[in-house]
Amino acid sequence: MEHRVSYKVYYEDTDSLGMVYHANYLKFMERGRTECLTATGKSVADWNRAGIAVVVYAMNIKFKKPGALGDTVDVVSTFRIDSEYRGTFRQLVERAGELLVSADVEVVCIDKDQKLCPMPEELKRLAGTG
Amino acid sequence: MEHRVSYKVYYEDTDSLGMVYHANYLKFMERGRTECLTATGKSVADWNRAGIAVVVYAMNIKFKKPGALGDTVDVVSTFRIDSEYRGTFRQLVERAGELLVSADVEVVCIDKDQKLCPMPEELKRLAGTG
Amino acid sequence: MEHRVSYKVYYEDTDSLGMVYHANYLKFMERGRTECLTATGKSVADWNRAGIAVVVYAMNIKFKKPGALGDTVDVVSTFRIDSEYRGTFRQLVERAGELLVSADVEVVCIDKDQKLCPMPEELKRLAGTG
Amino acid sequence: MEHRVSYKVYYEDTDSLGMVYHANYLKFMERGRTECLTATGKSVADWNRAGIAVVVYAMNIKFKKPGALGDTVDVVSTFRIDSEYRGTFRQLVERAGELLVSADVEVVCIDKDQKLCPMPEELKRLAGTG
Numbered sequence: 001m002e003h004r005v006s007y008k009v010y011y012e013d014t015d016s017l018g019m020v021y022h023a024n025y026l027k028f029m030e031r032g033r034t035e036c037l038t039a040t041g042k043s044v045a046d047w048n049r050a051g052i053a054v055v056v057y058a059m060n061i062k063f064k065k066p067g068a069l070g071d072t073v074d075v076v077s078t079f080r081i082d083s084e085y086r087g088t089f090r091q092l093v094e095r096a097g098e099l100l101v102s103a104d105v106e107v108v109c110i111d112k113d114q115k116l117c118p119m120p121e122e123l124k125r126l127a128g129t130g
Numbered sequence: 131m132e133h134r135v136s137y138k139v140y141y142e143d144t145d146s147l148g149m150v151y152h153a154n155y156l157k158f159m160e161r162g163r164t165e166c167l168t169a170t171g172k173s174v175a176d177w178n179r180a181g182i183a184v185v186v187y188a189m190n191i192k193f194k195k196p197g198a199l200g201d202t203v204d205v206v207s208t209f210r211i212d213s214e215y216r217g218t219f220r221q222l223v224e225r226a227g228e229l230l231v232s233a234d235v236e237v238v239c240i241d242k243d244q245k246l247c248p249m250p251e252e253l254k255r256l257a258g259t260g
Numbered sequence: 261m262e263h264r265v266s267y268k269v270y271y272e273d274t275d276s277l278g279m280v281y282h283a284n285y286l287k288f289m290e291r292g293r294t295e296c297l298t299a300t301g302k303s304v305a306d307w308n309r310a311g312i313a314v315v316v317y318a319m320n321i322k323f324k325k326p327g328a329l330g331d332t333v334d335v336v337s338t339f340r341i342d343s344e345y346r347g348t349f350r351q352l353v354e355r356a357g358e359l360l361v362s363a364d365v366e367v368v369c370i371d372k373d374q375k376l377c378p379m380p381e382e383l384k385r386l387a388g389t390g
Numbered sequence: 391m392e393h394r395v396s397y398k399v400y401y402e403d404t405d406s407l408g409m410v411y412h413a414n415y416l417k418f419m420e421r422g423r424t425e426c427l428t429a430t431g432k433s434v435a436d437w438n439r440a441g442i443a444v445v446v447y448a449m450n451i452k453f454k455k456p457g458a459l460g461d462t463v464d465v466v467s468t469f470r471i472d473s474e475y476r477g478t479f480r481q482l483v484e485r486a487g488e489l490l491v492s493a494d495v496e497v498v499c500i501d502k503d504q505k506l507c508p509m510p511e512e513l514k515r516l517a518g519t520g
Contacts, residue, residue: 010164011174012157012283014276016329017438021271022446023420026413027142034140044141045200048407056412059451066504069276070175114456141411146404146459147308152316153290153402156283178277186282191319196374199406244326270424271434272417287402294400304401305460330435 001128002078003036009071019066025101026059029091032075033105036089040122051112052120061103071095081127082106084118131258132208133166139201149196155231156189159221162205163235166219170252181242182250191233201225211257212236214248261388262338263296269331279326285361286319289351292335293365296349300382311372312380321363331355341387342366344378391518392468393426399461409456415491416449419481422465423495426479430512441502442510451493461485471517472496474508 007028015021034044037054047053067073076092086108093101109117137158145151164174167184177183197203206222216238223231239247267288275281294304297314307313327333336352346368353361369377397418405411424434427444437443457463466482476498483491499507 008161008164010157010161011275011277011281012160015271016274016276016278017271017443017445018276018278022449023272023413023416026416027140030142030413031138031140034138043200045198048199053407055407055453057453059412059449059453061449061451063445063447063449068175069178070173141405141407142413144406145401146406146408147313147315147401148406148408151401152319153283153286156286160283183277185277185323187323189282189319189321189323191321193315193317193319268421268424270417270421272420287400290402291398291400294398303460305458308459328435329438330433 001126002076003032003039004074004076005032005035006072006074007031009067009069009073011069013067014069019068022063025061025063025067025093028073028075028093029077029101029103029105032077032091033089036077036079036126040126042122052117053110054107054123055110056105057108058106059103061101063101065095065098065100067093067095067100073100079123079127081119081124081129085109085116087119087123087127131256132206133162133169134204134206135162135165136202136204137161139197139199139203141199143197144199149198152193155191155193155197155223158203158205158223159207159219159231159233159235162207162221163219163237166207166209166256170256172252182247183240184237184253185240186235187238188236189233191231193231195225195228195230197223197225197230203230209253209256211249211254211259215239215246217249217253217257261386262336263292263299264334264336265292265295266332266334267291269327269329269333271329273327274329279328282323285321285323285327285353288333288335288353289337289349289361289363289365292337292351293349296337296339296386300386302382312377313370314367314383315370316365317368318366319363321361323361325355325358325360327353327355327360333360339383339387341379341384341389345369345376347379347383347387391516392466393422393429394464394466395422395425396462396464397421399457399459399463401459403457404459409458412453415451415453415457415483418463418465418483419467419479419491419493419495422467422481423479426467426469426516430516432512442507443500444497444513445500446495447498448496449493451491453491455485455488455490457483457485457490463490469513469517471509471514471519475499475506477509477513477517
């Protein structure tokens with residue numbers, strides 16, 4: 001199931017080349033994952049209180065077109081389970097249907113001691129496999 | 131006239147003390163000023179294309195209570211003209227009516243050569259004095 | 261006693277106006293305070309492990325001249341004790357002796373429960389009053 | 391040829407999970423590339439003034455271990471030319487020899503009109519092929 005959320009590009013997101021600073025697209029995508037997770041009925045803060053954090057361990061990202069100040073960008077996210085311990089968000093950053101950035105974001109869940117833990121049921125449901 | 135806009139607190143906004151990193155409140159306030167200016171009918175990108183930037187030259191800020199991951203904060207802004215060349219945004223960052231941060235943000239307008247220019251009509255109208 | 265530390269301005273620090281984004285000067289100043297505190301013989305991470313955080317509760321800042329990509333800026337910090345519970349960093353951001361930004365940064369110490377605690381001896385020594 | 395530069399982890403780099411926020415490693419790596427390019431004898435600001443920007447178009451990154459407040463991290467960079475128009479930085483972020491993050495960062499050069507331009511001689515020399 002596809003999750004969509006929109007954000008405005010502010011000065012904080014841009015750099016002196018006049019476009020969005022490349023690392024800041026990762027912030028937009030992390031906001032998208034946060035909202036996607038929250039849509040499971042449990043916010044990221046709830047997850048943390050339950051002693052679980054969903055963290056990125058690998059990312060493959062392509063910067064195709066630059067965003068600019070004042071743009072509204074859509075973050076489109078889908079999630080799949082790769083194994084008992086791993087999942088992947090496929091994320092697109094679009095502007096009015098035009099693709100700016102695409103990424104595969106591989107995540108794991110860790111507990112309070114930073115130990116790997118199995119994908120919880122909510123994430124399996126998010127992937128449509130729970 | 132009071133302008134209000136809301137934002138979610140994401141991981142990017144927090145630091146290892148577990149709260150919002152102090153400098154990031156300035157980003158929330160800058161977003162609030164951007165939306166406030168856009169409400170004049172001209173976006174900040176439009177202002178830039180017209181050769182004008184509204185820039186901060188002084189700020190007096192009080193950090194009263196800390197925001198945390200997952201909070202929704204409201205940025206409440208009002209604007210007044212101080213002189214031909216200067217204006218002040220009074221800005222509050224609130225969480226469900228509770229004051230987190232307050233600031234007086236003094237701004238000037240500069241042109242493409244970074245020369246001071248008089249407050250444009252739109253800003254006077256925003257202040258209710260145009 | 262004056263503490264000095266230098267930083268380079270990178271793309272991450274700038275915005276689409278071509279200069280350093282105003283909120284990012286607060287990061288430079290926070291780095292300066294961090295190094296200043298570390299010079300007491302206890303790093304900020306040490307302070308945190310000891311259950312104490314030095315946090316900003318008010319800031320009065322003037323942005324005089326803009327910094328740009330590739331600049332080296334010096335953060336110059338002095339500290340004074342204001343009361344049993346409060347102290348102020350006076351901080352300047354300079355570029356080759358030219359003042360870009362100045363600020364009074366009022367700080368308090370809080371413990372793990374975010375309760376106010378008295379200024380520790382190290383901070384009094386930093387202020388030259390311990 | 392391997393280029394090395396070190397940075398301290400400050401509060402700004404961390405998030406409420408108590409570690410370095412994942413997107414901020416990209417800032418450390420961009421600083422590393424900036425210093426690497428500057429070592430060609432031409433700073434990034436010089437490159438910009440000459441109408442050329444070296445921009446990231448793809449990135450493959452692995453987050454292996456988390457950095458924390460107060461850590462000193464080394465950014466280790468090597469560069470290779472992939473074609474007339476493309477090059478790749480291989481970058482490692484290490485802490486006392488321990489690998490935290492590794493990435494392949496694919497870059498192109500663009501001119502003032504954001505048109506692709508061939509890799510300049512300085513970059514070929516940086517790659518040891520000029």
